[in-house]
Amino acid sequence: MTTEEKIRILGDAINEGEKDKAVELLKDWSVQSGFKEIIFTVLEPMLIEWGKLWMQGKLSLAHGYLSGKVAEEFYMIASQSEEMLVADKKVKGTIVLGNIEDDFHPLGRRLVHIFAKSAGWNIIDLGNDVPAEIFIENAIKNQAGIIAVSAMMFTTAKNILKIRNELDSQLLSDKIKLAVGGAVFKLRPELVADVGGDGTADNAIDAPALFDSLISKVK
Ligand code: B12
Structure with missing residues (x-):
């Protein structure tokens, strides 16, 4: 077929x-x-x-x-299939996840949540339309090493820059890495750097590998 x-x-x-x-x-x-x-x-x-x-x-x-x-x-x-099963099941760390301010496309984020959780990450999912300061506040409160942001649109992706600026101004950029993803980053890969992202993955299956690589850079 x-x-x-x-x-x-x-x-x-x-x-x-x-x-x-x-x-x-x-x-x-x-x-x-x-x-x-x-x-x-x-x-x-x-x-x-x-x-x-x-x-x-x-x-x-x-x-x-x-x-x-x-x-x-x-x-x-x-x-939960054998194909995706991770041998080492210990908790790898905490990720604060959400759709950026003004973005209401939850499906991709939910899928990232499912795969990252099954790969051993503790996920704090803040949902849709999350302002930069709420991401930062939750990351600090929960000692998260990664903020993972989903954005489907060019206009909403630009709001991610506020998170980058906050991380930089609070001297948190070595402690908290910024993962970005969503349809618009597939259409315009240069946007990852433009919004200050530390990395991206094209789909939920590849997201855990991105998170592994980012956490290894946390100081
Ligand atoms: C379905 C859909 C909607 C639905 C959303 C419902 C839902 N349950 O999510 C509805 C109808 C509500 C909607 C509304 C709008 N949408 Co819309 N929508 C889409 C569409 C067709 C599919 C999105 C989707 O669900 N894809 C399926 C999932 C599985 O894929 P995904 O979201 O890309 O996620 C995967 C990866 O990107 C990645 N990923 C996602 N997030 C993250 C995060 C991290 C950290 C990582 C590592 C990876 C990662 O993993 C995911 C799973 O594999 C896209 C087209 C497209 N090319 O994607 C347009 C699209 C995103 N929408 C668009 C637009 C314009 C709008 C509206 C403005 C339309 C309107 N005029 O009202 C509104 C805006 C709403 C808002 N403010 O957010 C545009 C954006 C254009 C742009 N480049 O800026 C697109 C690209 C369509 C287009 N070509 O015009 N939309």
């Missing part, structure tokens, strides 16, 4: 309101091709396509919601 056929069959199941069937299909295909392969070639392209239809008013809220639920349920299963 081709990738296009898989995307279509998955879409049909969600269109029919069959959440469990959609999750089962993803599980079956993953047994054959691996979780990463199915996430990258089937699930995420479908989510982005459906998201676009939703924004154009061509998809009902119920279907948009259901596709998000299928994704979350499947990512939870994937994060």
Whole structure:
């Protein structure tokens, strides 16, 4: 079966309101091709396509919601699979995570949360629309070595610069590293440096490796 056929069959199941069937299909295909392969070639392209239809008013809220639920349920299963299992289960440290001020695209952040948690990180998830000072306040209070910020849009990504400036002015840049991610950083990689990010990852699966690398730079 081709990738296009898989995307279509998955879409049909969600269109029919069959959440469990959609999750089962993803599980079956993953047994054959691996979780990463199915996430990258089937699930995420479908989510982005459906998201676009939703924004154009061509998809009902119920279907948009259901596709998000299928994704979350499947990512939870994937994060606990042998393929993703981390041998060493001790807590690696604390990460303060959230969508930057004015950003309301929670799905990517939730997926980063699931994968980082299953890789052994203690996650403090502040949700959507989080101002810079709240990130800093929570990072200090919880002795987090990493602030991880999700931003989907160019306009909202620019708000991350406020976190960088705060870290610098409070002399915290050696103690707290700034991870950034989201659709806009894939479209414009130079934005990572522009907003003062210490690093990024294109997807939730690669996020734990980024966090490992950043924590090793904390002094
Ligand atoms: C679905 C969607 C919405 C939904 C969000 C619902 C939800 N549950 O999230 C709704 C309809 C609400 C929405 C609203 C808007 N959206 Co919108 N949306 C999208 C869409 C189509 C998909 C986003 C998504 O869920 N992707 C699927 C997930 C799995 O992928 P992801 O979010 O990229 O996350 C992965 C990685 O990026 C990474 N990651 C994410 N965060 C982090 C953080 C760290 C630290 C790391 C390491 C990694 C990481 O890991 C994730 C999992 O693998 C994107 C298009 C796109 N290319 O992504 C546009 C998009 C982001 N939206 C856009 C726009 C313009 C808007 C609106 C302004 C539209 C409007 N006119 O109202 C509003 C603004 C709302 C706001 N202020 O935030 C633009 C942004 C343009 C830009 N470059 O600035 C985009 C790119 C579409 C486009 N091409 O025009 N949107």
